[in-house]
Amino acid sequence: MGKMTGFMDFERQSEHYEAPLTRVKHYKEFVAPLTNEEAKTQGARCMDCGIPFCNNGCPVNNIIPDFNELVYQQDWQAAIQVLHSTNNFPEFTGRICPAPCESACTLGINSDPVGIKSIEHAIIDKAWENGWVKPQLPTHKTGKKVAIVGSGPAGMAAAQQLARVGHDVSVYEKNDRIGGLLRYGIPDFKMEKWLIDRRVEQMQAEGVTFVTGVFVGKEQLDPAIKDYSQKRIDPDELLAKYDAVIISGGAEQPRDLPIPGRELKGVHYALEFLIPQNKEVAGDTKNGIDAKGKNVIVIGGGDTGSDCVGTSNRHGATSVSQFELLPQPPQEENKPLVWPYWPTKLRTSSSHEEGCSRDWSVATKRFEGKDGKLEKLIGVRLEWKDGKMSEVPDSEFEMKADLVFLAMGFVSPAQQILSGFGVEKDNRGNAKATVEGSKAYHTNQPKVFAAGDMRRGQSLVVWAIREGRQCARAVDEFLMGTTELPN
Structure with missing residues (x-):
């Protein structure tokens, strides 16, 4: 611990x-990392709290007090070693x-928590600047081959871990570029995509092979999901060619709203708008949906x-409104009740600050046109x-x-991937696999493992990285009888 009274x-x-007025004019990131001195001050705020609840609050179990202390001491090179020991991709x-670690910070009980996420951001950016992030080549080759279906954060994390212990790893991605929902589901203004490309180059140097434009399944994707694949590979081909297969695709099957007028032109799934926009920003095909001069309504109050x-604001929409089915959360959480768990409270994103009318406890009855x-x-x-919800009498309204x-x-x-491999599903349509014991991440198929959204359903990038790492450990033990990969 650096400064004994730093938190005070x-x-x-x-x-x-x-x-906001300037950042809506472009799609680049608009958040600058902390300076050295600012990061040092934040590190000094970390308490000697005895039990670091932040470690458990973080799904990858980042060793947060240690790298906070190292940043306070300005030992950045040691800090990135500690951070990378649990997290393959801190720049993501x-x-x-959303930093659940900060919700679990002991200081947060009666004060503002330590800015853990901002310290992590500063550490990894400085590490890349100084050339400390280098390929980690295996000391020996095992002769075992592993296929990974899906190149999102779970698939990338699993691939990197397995390559570093000597397995030959091939990652199959249905889109034309690597990254999964990191690449096409998250706008560039939140995370620029050269960050993914930089990691891909590192992983290629470590021996990972990436195969793009290929959908793995016995049939093509559901029409509700945009399919950018150029060719299809039968799962049986992978099973015959590889010693183990990890399926780690994202949860891309969107929840529909089957109400009158759903078929009208102008009603779209979110990814039908976001994916083409990321492609346009990348210099590919132009987005076929233009919000410029339009009255836009977003149904759903989450990150997507x-x-x-x-x-929509960057397109130049005339108005942007967002509806949420649930009641408006409280401005502040009830800390004595919920700490150290993720609290329910009103969260205002950077996009909301750029201009948005928000409303809660609203149900959409129909669309008209x-x-x-x-x-x-x-x-x-x-x-x-x-x-339980009920409609308020005589409260019906209309909006342009x-x-x-x-x-x-x-x-x-995507159900076609699970069905193609003959993987048993849970009651939510995800791959059925436990995370504990000798069969961790193992599906009902002898050589098939599942991780990330494919196993747990829609979740956070940090959960995907955790599952990818743990699944890699399970696969390594399956192939070799033992493993040195961290749990």
Whole structure:
């Protein structure tokens, strides 16, 4: 621990944001990492709290007090070694993780928590700047071959871990570029995609092979999911060629809203808007949905909805509104009740700050339009009592709408992948596999493992990295009878 009274002497220092009026004019990141001195001060705020609840609050179990102390001492090179010991991709989590570790910070019981996420962001950016992030080549080759289906954070983490212990790893991705939902589900203004490319280069140097434009399954994807594959490979081919297969695709099956008018032109799933936009920013095909001059309504109050808000503002939408089915959360959490767990409270994202009208306890009854084109949304107010909702009498209203984006979450991964491998599913449509014991991450198929969204359903990038790492350990033990990979 650096400064004994640091948590009393210093206030939380947030990262620096570009002003909303200027950042909506571009798709680049607008958050600047802490300076050396700011990061040192934040590190000094870390308490000698005895039990570091932040470690358990972090899904990858980052050793947070240790790297906070090292940043306070300005030993950045040791700090990145500690950070990389639990997290393959801190540049991803340091930008887009919601930081459950901070909710678990002991200082947060009666004060502002340590800015753990901002410290992580500063550590990894400095490490890349100084050339400390290098390929870690295996000391020997095992002769075993592993295929990974899906190149999101779970697949990338598993691939890197397995390559570093000497296995020959091939990653198959249905899109034309690596990254999965990191690449195409998250806007560039939250995480620029050269960050993924840089890691891909490192992993290629470590021996990982990436195969893009290939969908693995016995049939093509459901029409509800955009399929950018150039060719299809039968799962049996992979099973015959490789000693083990990990399926680690994202949860891309969106939740629909089957109400009158759903078929009108102008009503879209969120990813039908976000994926083409990321492709346009990358210099590929132009986004076929243009929000410029449109009245946009986003249905769903989560991160995907927020991404639609930010992207619509960058298009130049006339108005952007967001509806949430649930009641408005409290401004502040009840800390004595919920700490150290993730609290329910009102969260305002950077996209909301750029311009958005938000409303809660609203249900959409129908869409109306003319000549097959959306013109308005008909909604109704809700009353919540004992966890159940009912419509408020005579509360129906209408709003002008040129575009509606459905961002109500994702129900499951692509079923065609699971069915293609003959993997047993749980009651939510995910791959059925436990995370404990000798069969950890193992499906009912002898050579098939599952990790990330494919196993747990829609979740956070940090959970995907955790599952990818743990699944890699399970596969290594399956192939070799023992493993040195961390749990």
